Amino acid sequence: MGELKEVFSQNIRRFGMVIALIGIAVLFQILTGGILLTPLNITNIVMQNSYIIVLAIGMTLIIITGEIDLSVGSVAAFIGAISAYLMINLDMSVAVAVILSLLAGALIGAWQGFWVAYVNVPAFIVTLAGMLIFRGLTLIVLGGRTLSPFPEGFSTISSDFLPDLLGGGNLHLLTMLLGGLAVIVYLLNELKLRRDYLKYNYNIISFPLFLGKLIAISIIILAFSYILALYAGMPNVLLILLFLIIGYSFYMNNTTTGRHIYAVGGNTHAAQLSGIKTKKVTFWVFVNMGVLSALAGLIFAGRLNAATPQAGNLFELDAIAAAVIGGASLAGGVGTVVGAVIGALIMGVLNNGMSILGIGIDWQQAIKGLVLLTAVALDMISKNKSK
Numbered sequence: 001m002g003e004l005k006e007v008f009s010q011n012i013r014r015f016g017m018v019i020a021l022i023g024i025a026v027l028f029q030i031l032t033g034g035i036l037l038t039p040l041n042i043t044n045i046v047m048q049n050s051y052i053i054v055l056a057i058g059m060t061l062i063i064i065t066g067e068i069d070l071s072v073g074s075v076a077a078f079i080g081a082i083s084a085y086l087m088i089n090l091d092m093s094v095a096v097a098v099i100l101s102l103l104a105g106a107l108i109g110a111w112q113g114f115w116v117a118y119v120n121v122p123a124f125i126v127t128l129a130g131m132l133i134f135r136g137l138t139l140i141v142l143g144g145r146t147l148s149p150f151p152e153g154f155s156t157i158s159s160d161f162l163p164d165l166l167g168g169g170n171l172h173l174l175t176m177l178l179g180g181l182a183v184i185v186y187l188l189n190e191l192k193l194r195r196d197y198l199k200y201n202y203n204i205i206s207f208p209l210f211l212g213k214l215i216a217i218s219i220i221i222l223a224f225s226y227i228l229a230l231y232a233g234m235p236n237v238l239l240i241l242l243f244l245i246i247g248y249s250f251y252m253n254n255t256t257t258g259r260h261i262y263a264v265g266g267n268t269h270a271a272q273l274s275g276i277k278t279k280k281v282t283f284w285v286f287v288n289m290g291v292l293s294a295l296a297g298l299i300f301a302g303r304l305n306a307a308t309p310q311a312g313n314l315f316e317l318d319a320i321a322a323a324v325i326g327g328a329s330l331a332g333g334v335g336t337v338v339g340a341v342i343g344a345l346i347m348g349v350l351n352n353g354m355s356i357l358g359i360g361i362d363w364q365q366a367i368k369g370l371v372l373l374t375a376v377a378l379d380m381i382s383k384n385k386s387k
Contacts, residue, residue, distance in 0.1 A: 016378070017326060017342045024346060028353030035356055036349070039231035042224075047303065049348035050158060050237040051076070051296040053341055055319035056326070057248050058292035060340040061285050063323050066265045066332025067116060067123040069289050071130030073315030076297030077308075078134040079105055081141040083298055084307035087151050094154045102294050108134070109290020113283040131316070139309050148306030158302040161232045162239070172233030179225025183218045190214060237299060241341075244292075248337045261285060265332030321368065322347055325375040346371070 028036045035041055055072050062069045079101050086097040108130070115126045166173035190210075197204045204210070228234055252258040263271040264281045271278050296315070301307050326343025328335030347368060354364050 017339060017346070021342055021346050021349065024349050024353070028349065028356070032353060032356045036353055037227075039227045041352065041356075042227050043231050043235060045345075045348050045352050046238055046241075047158065047235050048352070049344055050235075050241055051299045051303075052315065052318045052322060052348065053241055053344045054244065054292050054296040054299065055315055056322035056340040056344045057244055057337055058289040059316075059319040060323040060326070060328050060335045060337060061248075061252075061261060062123075062289055063320075063328040063330060064261055064265045064332060064335045065282055065285050066268070067282065067285070068127065068320070068330075069112070069123065069286070070127040070316050071112065071134060072289065072293045072296070072319055073312035073317075074131045074134035074138065075105065075108055075290065075293040075312075076300060076315055077138045077310075077312035078108075078141070079294040079297035080301035080307040080311050081138045081147070081309075083154075083301060084147040084150065085141055087154065088147055088149075094151055098154075098298060101298055102291055105290040105292075105294025105297075106287055107290070108293070109287040110283070112290070113286030116286060117279040117282040138311075142307060142309050144309055146306050146308045148304075150302065150305055155302045155305050156236060157240075158235075158237045158299040159305075160236050162234045162236065164233055170230075172229040172231075175225055175229040175233040178234060179222050179229075182225070183221050186217065186221065187214060240295075240299075245337060245341055252337060257281070262333055265334075267333070318344075318347060321372045321375075324372060330376070343375075 025036065055076070059069060059072065082104055083097050083101045086092040086100060087094060092100075112123075112126050112130050115121045116123045161172075162174060164172045164174045166177065190213075194204060194210060205213075225234075228238075252261065260271070260276050260281050263274070263276055264278050268278050297312065300311055304311070322344035323335065323340045324330065324343070325346055326336070326339030326341070328340065350368060350371065351364060354367065359367075
């Protein structure tokens, strides 16, 4: 019990996020009469918040470097408009239009990253200007009107599900199989990490706690897979999210350039003295944010099956809130991809639960603002205590 308390105290922010997510889910499950955690609604939560999760991953990297990006909602809307123009007006193939749209996002990120990294214009000003520029360009491309529908096949990115190749009937067996494979990969990875930590004499938790952790997370993965399998199986967009979460988590934790991002945010001057090309790191983080903003815009447009002038409204605030609630520090140098995903899910469950209860958008925005303020306040209190 003493070791458990010590582990909790050392990871209080991480455990706090998970406990908050579980607590909010349980609360709304009770208030909604059991609707929140039905297979249909859980699938809807994943699909409705997919683009926010994509943005939150990129925003976390931006915040870790000590910067901010206020333009992601406008960039997502602009890329959605560009993709619609290419596919609907120019009759371009879906694959080519998607590739060109992602490249356009990279160019936008490079444009903003250049001003921030090499001209030393504050990111707040650069991305505030970008928010206005790309919102205006969205209106120009669309002519102030909604452009739809997209060609058949484009919406499969964000609205369709993996076909059940195993023919499970009412239970999507392919989803269950993928869940089982995910558990196996997770267990093998955790065992490898523990073996490596023991090899290099790192401090690790006792084997009983380690075993309990493995069992708990494996049960969660299998339960989530089972819930998805009861409805229509795994959404296509969830595969994209899993690829991004695993890929970016590995990149930030296990690569030299990933650690450079933390170093730049932690202490830019010290990072420069140690030989890190801080301007280059900042530049490429903004390029990455541009690509992820473009991807989020494509997912959102595919879900609506339309490009609208109002798309992307307040996406930047949702992305920043998800990253900060997930543990990223606005001072830089702190944050995780998984934390950002948990933060996005907290915001998503709040939105979904309040919508089911019929709470108006006015109160939803006010409550989300209070949640964000509370998360930042707790972060500051925790830092002050550690000092």
